[in-house]
Amino acid sequence: MIDSADGWRRSLRDTVSTPSEDRAAQISGGQARGIVLCILSALSFAVLPFLANAAYGEGVGLTELLLIRFLLAAIVLWLIVAVRRPARLRTRHVALGLALGGGCYALQSALYFAALPYNGPSLTTLLLYTFPAVVFVISLSRNRETAGPAQLLVLVLALGGVTAVLLGAGSGTLRPLGVALGLAAALAYATYILIGDTIDSTVDRTLLGALVCTGALVTYAVVTIASGGPNLGFEHAGWLWAGSLGLISTAFALTAFFAGMRLVGASRASIVSCVEPVATVLIGVSLFGDRLGAVQLLGAVGVVAAVVLLQWRSPARNPQIGGQGSAGHSPEGSG
Numbered sequence: 001m002i003d004s005a006d007g008w009r010r011s012l013r014d015t016v017s018t019p020s021e022d023r024a025a026q027i028s029g030g031q032a033r034g035i036v037l038c039i040l041s042a043l044s045f046a047v048l049p050f051l052a053n054a055a056y057g058e059g060v061g062l063t064e065l066l067l068i069r070f071l072l073a074a075i076v077l078w079l080i081v082a083v084r085r086p087a088r089l090r091t092r093h094v095a096l097g098l099a100l101g102g103g104c105y106a107l108q109s110a111l112y113f114a115a116l117p118y119n120g121p122s123l124t125t126l127l128l129y130t131f132p133a134v135v136f137v138i139s140l141s142r143n144r145e146t147a148g149p150a151q152l153l154v155l156v157l158a159l160g161g162v163t164a165v166l167l168g169a170g171s172g173t174l175r176p177l178g179v180a181l182g183l184a185a186a187l188a189y190a191t192y193i194l195i196g197d198t199i200d201s202t203v204d205r206t207l208l209g210a211l212v213c214t215g216a217l218v219t220y221a222v223v224t225i226a227s228g229g230p231n232l233g234f235e236h237a238g239w240l241w242a243g244s245l246g247l248i249s250t251a252f253a254l255t256a257f258f259a260g261m262r263l264v265g266a267s268r269a270s271i272v273s274c275v276e277p278v279a280t281v282l283i284g285v286s287l288f289g290d291r292l293g294a295v296q297l298l299g300a301v302g303v304v305a306a307v308v309l310l311q312w313r314s315p316a317r318n319p320q321i322g323g324q325g326s327a328g329h330s331p332e333g334s335g
Contacts, residue, residue: 034263037256038272044253046279049121050287051245058238061231062113063224065242070101070217072246073254077210080255086204089211096199097208101215104192109216111185118178125277126166127182132270133159134190150309157306158274164299165278193270205258213250271306278303 055065089097115124136155199208224230261269278300 030263034260034269035272037260038264038269039275041253041257041260042273042276043279044248044256045273046276046283048245048249049280050283051241051249055238055241055245058241059234060238060242061229061234063220063227064230064232064234065245066109066113067217067220067224067230068239068242069246069250070213070220072243073250074210074213074217076247076251077206077213077255081204081207081210084204084206086207087202089203089207093199093203093208094211096195097211098215098218100192100196101212101217102219103215104188104195105212106216106219108185108188108192111181111188115178115181115185118175119182121280123166124178124182124185125280126163127179128186128189129159129162129166129274129277130183131186131190131193132274134186135193135270138190138194154271154306154309157302157309158271161299161302161304161306162274162277164302165281165296166299168293168295168299201262205262206255209254209258213254274303274306 052065060068112124112128115127118124119127133155136151196208257269257273260272264272281296282300
């Protein structure tokens with residue numbers, strides 16, 4: 001006859017996990033949450049060109065649109081900071097956040113939007129999305145990543161999928177100046193990510209995001225005033241579209257990417273961000289009647305497969321959630 005106390009203790013041992021098992025589950029759950037957050041960020045950035053086009057249709061100029069975008073985003077993020085009251089930053093972190101926004105991110109945005117008229121959204125976005133390869137290669141050179149088969153397969157799937165989706169749209173002949181601007185935007189964004197990767201993991205990401213948006217806001221305020229603006233005589237609907245771009249495709253997208261990348265690292269977050277152009281194409285198909293060909297469908301499957309592989313990949317070499325082992329941190333997603 002089995003003693004009831006022994007049975008109870010055996011049942012307890014079977015149901016209570018060990019600390020190491022709890023830790024492994026925590027890491028796995030953190031990786032999954034990070035990927036979901038990066039996907040939400042990518043989807044928010046994916047609607048950016050549609051919101052921008054709607055704003056342009058209401059007479060909003062490029063510099064005014066970017067000025068409103070970063071003004072609203074900065075306000076929202078500073079309000080969040082005021083509520084959360086994170087630890088104060090060192091002077092060098094404040095300066096770095098402002099410089100990232102006013103320099104790298106403002107430059108990337110300007111280059112990307114300048115390239116759009118030459119080769120259109122699809123090919124320009126394709127050129128921008130060479131940045132994960134740049135981040136990965138530089139991370140390898142800094143011994144922040146390993147060139148294992150799984151990582152290389154994920155990179156090939158992600159970039160190959162993006163290429164198939166975007167080239168399947170058939171956007172015509174590439175114009176050299178547009179190509180140069182698009183590649184320059186990719187380089188500026190990769191630089192932005194890698195500089196942000198050096199920021200201490202204890203720095204609050206929302207506070208850093210507020211500084212980034214403030215830096216970009218200052219840059220575009222100076223540019224707008226220097227060019228004789230701002231010209232705010234556009235239709236009232238323009239404020240709605242510009243405001244939505246600032247709130248959805250900047251404030252929310254930025255904070256979601258911060259939180260996700262803290263869990264999965266810069267390289268993985270960059271690859272997951274390849275969902276963004278795929279989502280842009282799918283939005284075009286569902287809302288504007290674009291046709292999704294076989295090549296585009298194959299590319300979309302490749303990107304989704306890359307996201308799944310990222311989630312399944314074991315984080316054994318990075319035992320600390322949010323640690324520096326898988327390429328650290330970056331200040332934002334693209335867009």
